[in-house]
Amino acid sequence: MTAEQMACSHESFGANVAVNRIEDKGAFMADVQIGCTQCGLPFHFIGVPLGLSYARPMASVDCTELRVPIGPGAVRPGASGTMRFETEVRSVDLLNAIAPEGTC
Numbered sequence: 001m002t003a004e005q006m007a008c009s010h011e012s013f014g015a016n017v018a019v020n021r022i023e024d025k026g027a028f029m030a031d032v033q034i035g036c037t038q039c040g041l042p043f044h045f046i047g048v049p050l051g052l053s054y055a056r057p058m059a060s061v062d063c064t065e066l067r068v069p070i071g072p073g074a075v076r077p078g079a080s081g082t083m084r085f086e087t088e089v090r091s092v093d094l095l096n097a098i099a100p101e102g103t104c
């Protein structure tokens with residue numbers, strides 16, 4: 001991280017989403033990257049397992065790319081699993097401290 005990036009308050013963001021069609025798997029993937037447009041520092045995703053899966057979101061080894069399996073159209077709530085909403089806010093330091101090994 002440069003001195004400029006350390007001093008930046010990260011107030012403006014940009015995102016890049018690449019959507020890929022995996023023909024031999026019949027699947028679609030969205031690869032998401034987010035960064036600060038002021039200093040160029042990439043953001044990392046929190047609480048995501050590392051790797052690549054066609055069944056669940058996962059992240060690159062540096063946690064700066066979220067790899068999300070997607071599909072065309074809408075689905076009914078709960079169709080792809082249990083619905084869960086969390087409202088607890090924790091600091092990033094605490095999240096990093098409690099993240100299981102192999103997660104962001």
Ligand SMILES: [Zn+2]
Pocket residue numbers: 005008009010011036037038039040041
């Ligand atoms: Zn910044």
